[in-house]
Amino acid sequence: MTGLLAFVESPVQLLNVLEWAHTRAPGAEAPATGAPAPEGSGTAGPAAGTPAGGAPGPETPVTGAPASPLTVVVLSPTDPMSRGQLRRMAQLARDEGVTVHWQEARGGRGALVRTLRRLAGPLRSAERVIIGDPFSRYVQLLLTLFGPRHLTVVDDGTATMEFAAQLGRGERLVRWHRKGSLGPRELVLAPVTTLARRRLAPARGRTVEVFTSLPVEAPEGVEVTENSYAWTRARFGPPRLTGGADLVGTSLVETGVVDADHYTRVVGELARTHGATRYFAHRRESTGKLHRIAVETGLQVVRPELPLELIARRGPVGRTIVSFPSTVVHTLPLALAGTGVRVAVCEVAPEWLRATASPRAQGFLSGVTGTAAREVDRLTACATPAVDRLEFG
Template identity: 30%
Template sequence: MSPAARRVGWVESPLQLINAVEAATHLDEPSLLLLRSGVAQLADTARWLEPHLPAGVELAEAASATDPRFRGAARRLVGDAFSGQFRAVVAATGVRDLVVVDDGSAALHLAAVLAGTEQFSRMGQREPLAQRTLGRVTGSRLRAASAAGRVTLFTAYASHRAMPVVPGASIVPNRYGWLRALDGGSPVALRPVVVLGSALAVDGYIATEDYEAWAAAHGPATYLPHRREDRASLERLRAAGLDVVEPGLPAEIVLGSARGLEEVRSLPSSTGATLARVLPVGAVLDVTAVPDAWWTDRADETFRATLTYLASADDASTEED
């Protein structure tokens, strides 16, 4: 297939990269995945994955989504449809043929936007006027493209009870077949119990004190930080007795290849749909619902409701291939 006929992706996080490769593999599409330069863990994840990439999938760095390879592509893939850079490209060039892969739990919010039950905006955030204006254009064009059959959602939430009917869109389950088949070896040593770090506190949605008390209560355990957690918080968790390990790779890679893993404990997040598929046989995922008292004013009702849906791993689809 000629380079012009490839699907070109814009990827801004390690999870988006994994899901983009899964989509290319499952949909059997030659793909060029452009990785946003300067993003923590993304370059490290790309280096780890590169020897394992399926035929026809290439990676390259790009400074922005306005890169001519993405902007000019007839067939695109994106991990964060709410990205300001993606909004700018859609406003300038339209939607065309688009595959959207999971960027965590935002997949359910995007589906609601396409279904017309939510406004186009990043979940849980009060966007400034310029972003809202661009979002209205992007949302309108995405809904029109979806109704015309030009949007595919490739998602681990395909069978989730909160996934709405999206007129015209193709919703394809992501079962992580490619990642589960890898044999790259465990990149780090872990304790039998792992506490998975969350961005809810660092992003201001829940109280830091409550979050750190919850994490510390699970020791002795390995703590895998979220890539946006700050150094001061990690030092407090170390002092509380947790073995803080920073592998520089997504949890899906680290935990999926772990040996002797018994239990993973987390707060509600995309882990309910992703890790449930990739954890070693016998390992249990325990997701703790967020108590009402932990929420801050920044977490609006839509955000809280979505996280409540994700509080039980049983809510996510666990179909087998």
């Protein structure tokens, strides 16, 4: 493979770039070489050479064409949890022989110009560009300036489903939890989004691939490649199973979709019903919300240092994993295939939604639940504020 350039902005995007590269490598089903994390840790330790707490090291400039078959450019986010996970994922990628450049793309005044200047050469010479978030304004800007000949989109959550649907319908690209009206910022960026959408669609001289573990309706001319999490299964586990259950958190409160009071009550009910002891926090969950969950439910809140698919595969992990509608109801059954772990998804009732939620939110979340893997149990929550019962659906 030559001329492969990937842009990632989250740990999950980088994980799925590694999964994509694994499907292209000879002998993809390599023997497991990863050692499980220490029992009871629930997280992986800092990668070798990583500054404590995921603090950024010196920025690595990108000055020419990719020097290895696959080069990953990390367009670093600003929140500490994402940065820490990305640092550890970057070390895993280097262990696989991937060249990784850390770019402080949001590092204050002038960062955008510096980033574009450093990436101009590699973008022009790349045979294939791999991105994880087609909704990212940063990625959209890069695509408007340098249209790739071959483009691959890897998963960064359930938004992949919405991207494929919007691309197929010829609509502008809008995240599902955003309201439909255009604000001042969106109006200014509308020309960028429009051109980027064209660059994300197949055309003469350009191919588009979606590499996904999610059920997507492929637009005409788009190639869909299945992500079975073969690299994760080959490198880690199988995990030691504990006797109880683990809950998986979500950022639905932080994105303004779900009411915080309803969310906390449901988490407590799920913990009591399934005997859960740990709550794996989403990297975007606020400290205040997590403190409230710990105090009111008694759950041990764990902030994973790697994507949950890797944490679960390394173990230890509960025999049951309960999640709200999110990507993990599609990915965990693949990553944990053959381990005996049961995955369940709890539906989001309409009464939990905030007034600020997008009109499309309920339908989208229901679609995520309805399209979950066959191995996933569906839990129907009573649609009352008291949430006085939970039953298998």
